[in-house]
Each structure stands twice: as structure tokens, then as C-alpha cells.
Amino acid sequence: MALSRQELDELRPYVSSITSDVLGFPETAVVSAAMDCVSKNLEKEKIALHLRTLLDDLAPSFVDKLSDKVEQIKQSRTAGESTGRKRKREGFSEAVGDSGKEPKKRLRTRFDLNDEDISNVPYAVEEPVNAAGLTRSQIDDVMETTMKQIEARKQQLQIGTGVPSVVGGGNVLQSATSAGMHPISTPAISHRDALMQEAVEKARKAAELNAKIQQTLAAKPSLLSNLGAAKLISDPEKLLEQAKPAPLILDDKGRTVDESGKAIQLTRRIPTLKANIRAKKQELFKMEKPKVEDTSQNPYYDLRVRGGFHVRSKRSFTFHEKGKFEQLAQKLRAKAQLEKLQSEISSVSKKSSISTATRLALIAPNQEDDDPIPDVEWWDAVILPNETYADIVINITDGRDPISTKYRGITNLIEHPIQRRPPAEPRRVVPLPIIMTKKERKKLRSQRRRDVEKEKQEKIQLGLEPPPPPKVKISNLMRVLGNEAIQDPTKIEAHVRAQMAERQRKHEEANAARKLTKDERKAKVLKKIIEDTSLGVHVAVFRVRDLSNPAHKFKVDMNAQQYHLTGCTILFKDVNLVIVEGGPKALKKYKKLMLHRVKWEQQKKGRARDSDKQSSEENKCDLVWEGTNKERSFIDWKIKQVAAEVFARDHLRKYGVEHYWDLALSRSIVEEDDKE
Structure with missing residues (x-):
């Protein structure tokens, strides 16, 4: 999965930074080569092989950092795509049902809650309550339920006086059952009766859901803040009266109190300006400076461990000092003048033929540092007793040649050094191989095969080996078998062909056994190419x-x-x-x-050359x-x-x-x- 152009642009500054970290200085050639490998989506080993020519031994660490960054970009992109697809599927599944058609939008009442949604009932959320003991979300839900019940009651009253009320779901179900009405068992149903039966069915479902909710709330008392809220839900008209906003009562000190005179804690206004939010966060997360402990008396304290926390210094304005750019301009002018002077000197030195000697002297290695002059040469240190030239005492009293004192290892005998083998000569003399002609090789092969056959015949004559069976072929069938071939020619021919196939099989197996394997062939080729450099x-x-x-x-x-x-x-x-x-x-x-x-x-194909500046030579x-x-x-x-x-x-x-x-x-x- 290759990176896009936008991701490559985001990756380039990171590659430049790790290049500076690895090499110690920015190198555009390394950055270009790395970005080229990433754009081609090469593997980690191939990228290391390409960058080894530029980075040498630093290539593995550089490639590891680069691969980690590329994998991080790919994983973030994959996570974003999966999240987008998930959101798209969720939106499509909500908009389209199992039948493939868009469902009709309807309001969701408290009777539509199932067992899983009961745990998420808004009454259980901890919110500020009013004087009646209800939260804002509870009041909204009760108001919505009450309004729907009122609308349902109005519709039933418009149908006729014979339709019972929908508010009492349990009574409607009992009256309908006692009257013997059932939507399936009624043979002839008018329009008004159908509406009545539909209302009865809805009331029955609402009663079942209401009973289920009441059971769940009884099993989980934490879902409601108090029992007063449950009683108010069962009595909507009383709830509407108590859901009105409570009057604002202030005491003599200006505090908000309820009817009994108890102070009420109002919700505080949250600042919306970013500056206020930032200041509030700074106060919350303000860290105290750690106390510095006295470690002089602690025998287990390691002095190599650096103490304290690294605190980032606050960025501030840095102004240039007066005259800074004037000094910089003076340096540039002095540098230009120096370059001009050097060019004049170089032109004069070329005419006087001293430029070459000067440049060669610059690249010559420093012999003083590499090979300093010793106090005693190694050939003198062998014979001097104390390995110093101060041991030499010259005797000039006899007037003849100076005679030195006794030295270590000097006698009146002649020493003949041991002759050593030159390092480039082999230890043993290898005889030259005999190169024979084609005729000589053929003759030698015939002699060897004749000797093997003769030895085999002698073993058969002595009874050490059984004689081999006759080699029967189609051509010599009649001559070898004779009367047997005449009696049953079909059987004899099949027998002969089986022997021929067996001989062919053994021949192929022998060739396959002598055939070299893949590793042996490779070793044979390497043996020819690799030479002995010992x-x-x-x-x-x-x-x-x-x-x-x-x-x-x-x-x-x-x-x-x-x-x-x-x-x-x-x-x-x-x-x-x-x-x-x-x-x-x-x-x-x-x-x-x-x-x-x-x-x-x-030159490279497609590369233009200037004939005045370059030539083929x-x-x-x-x-x-x-x-x-x-x-x-x-x-x-x-x-x-x-x-x-x-x-x-x-x-x-x-x-x-x-x-x-x-x-x-x-x-x-x-x-x-x-x-x-």
C-alpha cells in the first residue's frame, strides 16, 4: 500500500530531521534517495540496500526509523478509513430497514423503551434538581408523554362516544375482553369498530410496556432519584402542576433559598472564551515544584542519576543587537576581498609553476605525527645493553680506529641466518597435470573397461559371482531363445520388452544418482570462480x-x-x-x-552535453x-x-x-x- 502525495509531503520533513540526527549535517541526496524508495513502496531490506552506498554502516538505524514512521502513517490512514466505513454503514442501517425501504419517522415515547434502553433512562443521570425533586431531563420526558396521551384522548373523543378512553390502558383491556371483542374473531367489522379495536390493541401494548418498566425500576431503585419522581410519573396532571419553574427567593444576604429558607446551590456559569478556559486549565494542572531531598547522607543514592524534571523554557522575543548586521556586512566584504586576493596569488603562482608543489604539500600526510623519531633505532636497541646510546664508549688511546665496548650478542663468530620460505611460494611443489589428447583419453578408457570386464569374467569362472542373464532384445530374439520363441511368441515378446524396460530404468537411475544437486552445482561453480589468496x-x-x-x-x-x-x-x-x-x-x-x-x-541517454565544455576524451x-x-x-x-x-x-x-x-x-x- 503506497503512500499518497500528501503523505509523502508530510513525511519529507521527518526524513530530513532523522538524516541530520544520523549524519550530523543535512544531506539532500540521502533525503531524495529515501523519499524515492518510499514512493516506490520498496521493502525494508531493499531500502537498506539502496541507502547503504550513501550511509554505509548507519543505514540500518536510519531505515528502522524511516520504516517505523511509514508504518505509523499507514496505520493511521487504515484506522481513519475503517472508521469512515463503519460510520457510513451505521448511517445506512439506520436509514434503511431490513426490507430496503426507508422507515417512517415517528416520535419515540417512554413506552418504546426495551430492556436494554432502561439502563440508559435519563432519570438516572445525575443532574441538578428543582424544588419538586425532578431533573430537567425527567421533566421533558414526562411532558412529552403527557402531551401524547392528551392527543390520543382527543382522537378517541372525535371518533364517537362509544370508544373508551385510552388513558386507562388496563381498564380498556378488561372491558374489551369482558365484552367478547377480539380483532380476529369478529366476523363483520365496521370502520368505527376497527378504530376501536386498534385503540384497544395499542392500549394493551402500552400497559405491558408500562408494567415491564415498573418491574425494572423496582429491581433497580438507582434509576430514579427518589420515590416521589415515580409517583409523579404515574400522575401526569399532578406532574404538570409541579413541573412549573419554582419562584426565585432571595434572603437578606442575597443568597438563593427555597420555601423553607434553606440555601440552594445554583449551577455555575462555565466560561466560553478560550482565554478563560486556558487560564482555568492552568490552575487545575498547575504542578508544584518537587522538593529537593538531601542525598548526602543516603548510602543508596546513585550520583549518576540526574535529578529534577526537564522544564521547557518559555519562548520570548529575541532582539538583534545594534550593529550586528553592519558587522556581518563587513565580514562579507572582507571575505570577498580575500577571495579576490587569493585568485590573484593563484594566477601568479601558476605562471611561476609553484601551484602544483603547494597543493601536493597540502595533501601529503604529516610524517611527524604518524612516524615520530625514536630515541633508539630498533636495530641498535638489540645490541645495546640498556637500550640507550649513552652506553657507547669510544677508546681512542691507541691512536687507531675507535674501538667500541662489548655489546650484547657480538662475538668473533660468523652467524649464517636461516633461510626462510618466501610468503608467495607454496609449501609443497604441486606437480603439473598431464594433458592428454582426445585419442589418448579414448584409448585409456578402453583399457580400463577391458580390465574391469576381464576381472568380472574371472570371478564368474571361479564361481564367485553368478553369470548374468542373456541380454535379449527384439533383434536377437529368435537367435537367443530359439524354440521357446516359436511356442508362445506373444509371451516371449512381452518378457523381452519387460527386460528392456528394466535395463532402461536402471540406466536412468544410475544417471540420476550421479547427477549433482543444486547446492553441489553452485559449489562447483564457486570453486572455479573463487581463487586461493592465502x-x-x-x-x-x-x-x-x-x-x-x-x-x-x-x-x-x-x-x-x-x-x-x-x-x-x-x-x-x-x-x-x-x-x-x-x-x-x-x-x-x-x-x-x-x-x-x-x-x-x-554519457547517460537523454542528457544533453555542451560541446564547448566537454569532449569524448x-x-x-x-x-x-x-x-x-x-x-x-x-x-x-x-x-x-x-x-x-x-x-x-x-x-x-x-x-x-x-x-x-x-x-x-x-x-x-x-x-x-x-x-x-
Whole structure:
């Protein structure tokens, strides 16, 4: 489920923030790559693989945060859609009944309550009561019920004097039953009788519901505030008289009191302005500052635990100091003047050919910090007794060559050092394999098969093995079987064909047993590709001026993985460094790819080029260095993009090969100066 454009726009600031948290500085390339992966709805592993070239080891943590945020957005959207669908279904189910037609709207009376609605009767809600002991909701319900009863009574009176009253539901039912009236048993019913029977039926249902409500209220006394409310409900006329608003009575102090003189607590007005509501909330949720405890005498107190709560500082206006922007303008003018002066100096230095030496000196490593001068050289420390040059005493009394004192390990004997094996040579001499021609291999195979058959015949002659059954075929059927084939040819033919099928089956089973499995075939192919680098590792360093073309980058990456080479690719402006390590065969093929097969002058399709600024000879690949090392410097293959030269050198310093970058960068500087 991909994200919409609006959700992607909301996600972009979050991606930018986590990029700054992970890298320590904003990087638009990482943000663009991450948003591209999210818009394509890629999986978590694929996103980590795409961003590994930009973030290196920080990619897993970055992808985890990004995936959590995307899942949160998707879950919120799914919850909103399900809520909308639920509301829509509820509205449709209320508007349309089981029959599919819209039901007629009618007023709901207290007789329409069922057992489930009784628990939600408005009389049980705690609201302010009046002088009669009734709440506002109780008064409204009683008024509505009374008005409906009055309307029903008016309709019955308009029908005729023979129709009984509807108010007394129980009496109507008894009179109708005693008279023998029933809507189903009456044979001929007039219009007035039908109306009367309908009124009787409604009165009967109302009486049943009223009895059920009374039973429920008796079982749950908490539904009514007091017994007076129940009596008033049974007597509507008395309720109407008491439901009138009570008169306002004030005492001498201005307080509201009832008829007995008892003070009444009126409902307070709730402020509606947002400022008043905000002030009220601040008073309710005002937190007191915690008391600082004395922890000096507490032996169980951990000093590493930070005490107190973090309180957010109040935002306030910050005004600029006078003259701030004037100083900023002066700095900008001084910077522009300095750049102008530097450009003049660089133009003069180019004419005097000192620019190249200066730039090379800047990138040269600091030898004083990396390799300080020792007090005693290691070859002298072996023979000096106290490993100091102060032990040397020169005797010049005899007038001849200076004679040194006795040193450790120096005698009048000649020492012959032990000859050691070079690290690149194998421990055992492997004999060269004998390469035979096709005719020689065929002859050797025939001899081996002849010897096996001869050994088998000798075992049969000695009785060690039973003789094999005759190999019967359709062609030699008559010659092998003779009279048996003439007596029952059909049976013999079926027997021969069964033997032929059995021989074919055994042959196929033997081939299947010799067939390699999928893992064995894969291991066989890897054995041919992966070379033994225990005696030495071949290394090659290439410099590509422009590696922005995705096709070129794909070839460099995939071929290194397919040849099982280790190393890395550093992407930086016009110094794109490719370092590969592996066996001699794989490195030979990769070298041919980088120097001959890839057409570096071809640009990306659909990309316009300026003929005045670029030419087909500008982009090329150079072999910076090629040689062998004792061990591998890298453990895997990766591509890393850097924003400055310092980051590239720091990355290679982790593997101890920062001199590769110095060599490639120095060559690029020399080439630029030669062009100028």
C-alpha cells in the first residue's frame, strides 16, 4: 500500500530531521534517495540496500526509523478509513430497514423503551434538581408523554362516544375482553369498530410496556432519584402542576433559598472564551515544584542519576543587537576581498609553476605525527645493553680506529641466518597435470573397461559371482531363445520388452544418482570462480573522472561482486577511486573491463552535453597502481559517496589504505595543472 502525495509531503520533513540526527549535517541526496524508495513502496531490506552506498554502516538505524514512521502513517490512514466505513454503514442501517425501504419517522415515547434502553433512562443521570425533586431531563420526558396521551384522548373523543378512553390502558383491556371483542374473531367489522379495536390493541401494548418498566425500576431503585419522581410519573396532571419553574427567593444576604429558607446551590456559569478556559486549565494542572531531598547522607543514592524534571523554557522575543548586521556586512566584504586576493596569488603562482608543489604539500600526510623519531633505532636497541646510546664508549688511546665496548650478542663468530620460505611460494611443489589428447583419453578408457570386464569374467569362472542373464532384445530374439520363441511368441515378446524396460530404468537411475544437486552445482561453480589468496592478494587501484552514469556504476559494482572481489568505490567529483582485491584471474578480467570494455565517454541517454565544455576524451579510467599484498585490507565490497576529501581519506584510514587516495589525488592535481 503506497503512500499518497500528501503523505509523502508530510513525511519529507521527518526524513530530513532523522538524516541530520544520523549524519550530523543535512544531506539532500540521502533525503531524495529515501523519499524515492518510499514512493516506490520498496521493502525494508531493499531500502537498506539502496541507502547503504550513501550511509554505509548507519543505514540500518536510519531505515528502522524511516520504516517505523511509514508504518505509523499507514496505520493511521487504515484506522481513519475503517472508521469512515463503519460510520457510513451505521448511517445506512439506520436509514434503511431490513426490507430496503426507508422507515417512517415517528416520535419515540417512554413506552418504546426495551430492556436494554432502561439502563440508559435519563432519570438516572445525575443532574441538578428543582424544588419538586425532578431533573430537567425527567421533566421533558414526562411532558412529552403527557402531551401524547392528551392527543390520543382527543382522537378517541372525535371518533364517537362509544370508544373508551385510552388513558386507562388496563381498564380498556378488561372491558374489551369482558365484552367478547377480539380483532380476529369478529366476523363483520365496521370502520368505527376497527378504530376501536386498534385503540384497544395499542392500549394493551402500552400497559405491558408500562408494567415491564415498573418491574425494572423496582429491581433497580438507582434509576430514579427518589420515590416521589415515580409517583409523579404515574400522575401526569399532578406532574404538570409541579413541573412549573419554582419562584426565585432571595434572603437578606442575597443568597438563593427555597420555601423553607434553606440555601440552594445554583449551577455555575462555565466560561466560553478560550482565554478563560486556558487560564482555568492552568490552575487545575498547575504542578508544584518537587522538593529537593538531601542525598548526602543516603548510602543508596546513585550520583549518576540526574535529578529534577526537564522544564521547557518559555519562548520570548529575541532582539538583534545594534550593529550586528553592519558587522556581518563587513565580514562579507572582507571575505570577498580575500577571495579576490587569493585568485590573484593563484594566477601568479601558476605562471611561476609553484601551484602544483603547494597543493601536493597540502595533501601529503604529516610524517611527524604518524612516524615520530625514536630515541633508539630498533636495530641498535638489540645490541645495546640498556637500550640507550649513552652506553657507547669510544677508546681512542691507541691512536687507531675507535674501538667500541662489548655489546650484547657480538662475538668473533660468523652467524649464517636461516633461510626462510618466501610468503608467495607454496609449501609443497604441486606437480603439473598431464594433458592428454582426445585419442589418448579414448584409448585409456578402453583399457580400463577391458580390465574391469576381464576381472568380472574371472570371478564368474571361479564361481564367485553368478553369470548374468542373456541380454535379449527384439533383434536377437529368435537367435537367443530359439524354440521357446516359436511356442508362445506373444509371451516371449512381452518378457523381452519387460527386460528392456528394466535395463532402461536402471540406466536412468544410475544417471540420476550421479547427477549433482543444486547446492553441489553452485559449489562447483564457486570453486572455479573463487581463487586461493592465502599466498598473496593482487590489488589494483583505478581512478575514473566521472562515475555519475548509472550504467557505468552498475557495471563496476556487479562485476566486482560476480568475480568475488573485495574493496570499495569512493565517489567524489572528478576523483572516483575504485579499489579491488582478489586472485590473479579475477583481477585480470576486471582490469580488462575497466580499461577496455567500458566506454567511459558515453554519457547517460537523454542528457544533453555542451560541446564547448566537454569532449569524448574527458571521461576516462586510469590505472593508478597495481601490485600484491600479503593479506586483504577489505572484508567486503561497497560503494561510498563522500562530500569532502577529508571524509574520503578518513574512510580509507579505517582499512589502512589512505595512501591510495593520496596517490590518486596527487595525479589528478598534476593533470589539472598540465592542462592549464
